[in-house]
Amino acid sequence: MIRVLRGNLISAPRLGKLDVVERGYLVLEDGVIQGVFDKLPETFATAPVTDYGEQLILQSFADMHLHAPQYPMLGMGMDLPLLDWLNTYAFPTEARFSDPDYARGVYRSLAGELIANGTTRVCMFSSLHTESTWVLMEELERAGVTGYVGKVNMDRNGAPGLLQESRSESVRETIRWLDGCRFEHVKPILTPRFTPSCSNELMTELGRIAAQRGLFVQSHLSENRDEIAWVRRLHPDCGHYWETYDKFGLWKDHTLMAHCVHSDEAERAAMRRSGVAAVHCPNSNVNICSGVCPVRQMLDEDVWVTLGSDIAGGDQLPMYRVITAAIRASKNRSIMDKWTTDFLTVEEAYYLGTTSGHRYFGAGEGFAAGDRLHAIVVDDSDLPPGGGPLSLIQRFERVIYLMSSRNITAVWSDGRCVAKKM
């Protein structure tokens, strides 16, 4: 079935490049993009048109790192350093997800907020709990969020008796969880919490499962100086943090590593070589005082950089806020580097929060023909009165800085309209 969307189309096919089509046409066949056009080709002349008028049609967002069971603690405990914050806030909060009924309520609310804010693709950490992880996947699926979810593995340095598994339990539950995943749009991803949380034996098993089942892997890397020193003590044979994953077959194409704030040139080169993607989480990095990630340098070195809200180390779920936070982090980085490094422009940060993340799921550049549509429709008419007619680029910048969920009037995910206000 052919369907045409009309509006002001803005996408970021490549870093720093925007494709802008004023009052253009996006043609879908069964949810798959056929093309974006200035003028509607004759072939589609009789297809039904959804006209979004003067609204902007933007790419939806990909949130490549967030902790679903930390949603209840959003915006709290922000004055604590990472390891204290884990023990006094994150672990007790996650422990409550042993109750799938509790999980149902929280995850339904989270999934709804993701869609309301235009995030249609995620790579997400669940908790240790198999049942609640299925509940999370089900609620995402129901709301229209697509992507990967991981049951977390953690057999050491957690909170024994509260939030920790034995090795055998961790492996057994992981297999039970994987075997029970039957969701169309939400797929499993292996998720060792981070090196300090997983014994060598557990890591070995996870590496085996990843290989056997062809699964992607997500974890954390070089977030914080104390953590890096700890990893060094745990793995004295590894010169770099990344090698502690590599050793067990968990460092490979499409491995997703959150943070990488303190990754040096050698670690970044290992990422590039292996097709590992970094998830830059600017709000979290500043909230927990981890450091300021050298994103420009990573991009210059051709590292694959995506963005994550990292709730609840990050305090903002909306990815448009993470995009502006990434710009600000890059400006702080520039200031720290005595203004010698270029900051991220709005166009560049938007690319990182959209296409660069969508690529993880096999998507092409911007609104690429052949992709299932992931898009949001934005009504900016309630933003401050402009000082005159604004160009589409100006409206785009202003929307990225100022919008909130109330401005998002429709959300398309995997070719389906999953939310609309009209």
Next chain:
Amino acid sequence: MIRVLRGNLISAPRLGKLDVVERGYLVLEDGVIQGVFDKLPETFATAPVTDYGEQLILQSFADMHLHAPQYPMLGMGMDLPLLDWLNTYAFPTEARFSDPDYARGVYRSLAGELIANGTTRVCMFSSLHTESTWVLMEELERAGVTGYVGKVNMDRNGAPGLLQESRSESVRETIRWLDGCRFEHVKPILTPRFTPSCSNELMTELGRIAAQRGLFVQSHLSENRDEIAWVRRLHPDCGHYWETYDKFGLWKDHTLMAHCVHSDEAERAAMRRSGVAAVHCPNSNVNICSGVCPVRQMLDEDVWVTLGSDIAGGDQLPMYRVITAAIRASKNRSIMDKWTTDFLTVEEAYYLGTTSGHRYFGAGEGFAAGDRLHAIVVDDSDLPPGGGPLSLIQRFERVIYLMSSRNITAVWSDGRCVAKKM
């Protein structure tokens, strides 16, 4: 007339100190605070009670630096450095305020947004234009915003033919403007844009007017390295930027200086000695890449620090967002200082955005008896489901990080309820 407000009262009497009264009582007589009580004293037993239930009653915010005529460009031009941004964005936008009818629409919208976001006191820059400045004051007054507004003075280095005055015009219009100010809650403040914008002759006249009429002064100080170098070239006799104001009698008790990012110890000591207040504008400083203000150091040295949104260098009008931005700026500063300086806690940043600013207008500490009430009522029931019962301190932190105007159900300004949703 006695009136009692009931709710969870949270105020910041001093830096780092919160006064929290659970389900307490705030007693008003003709808008003036009589006291805050755990239990309602017998004397007030028959007074009408407005019960805000489980909502939080917080101090309203004081925005000590913002440019009203830049509101139309909010969230635009953020990738430009300060001086380019002034010439290509700020000056042309401000020039449109030669038309008071245009001003009316923009300023009505701005004043409404300030109240909707709980900002009840401001120190604000208008444009050069006398009529539009009166319009601004009138619209603030009508919406319930109180404080100071300044017609801007600029007789050089503006945009000749577009946005610049002659010296005589600047003086004449300033006097005409001052003579025409007849507003109860919005008072005039002298506003030389910044040293590069004002000739020595104009500064001399402004110093004279300030002394004759007993007016406060607001301007900009040490925001950006290029600007500082420029000021040095303009005033080779002055070792420090601050002396270029002092020379003309504009550096005195209650002079308000925006930014002070690069003020050194000597300049900060001059602020402390003279009772000059700094306005820290964290969003603006990072957006324009000016630098990261050493706020902790200023506080340790007993400099009077307040907060400002600095729209439209800042992209966020709501002061709760400026408060979290100040926390983040202080964390970035800590990172830059290799984690040797303490960042601002939520309590401290809230103090800077409330009591520290309210002091400028003669207010006391927190909800002080004898002060006219400035407060907001916050309904946090639509925030993410907490992982259990939250303490008032946790709810407070979460509200500062996550609220938006939709959570603010009532606003009290100068003892009057100027907005309510119920």
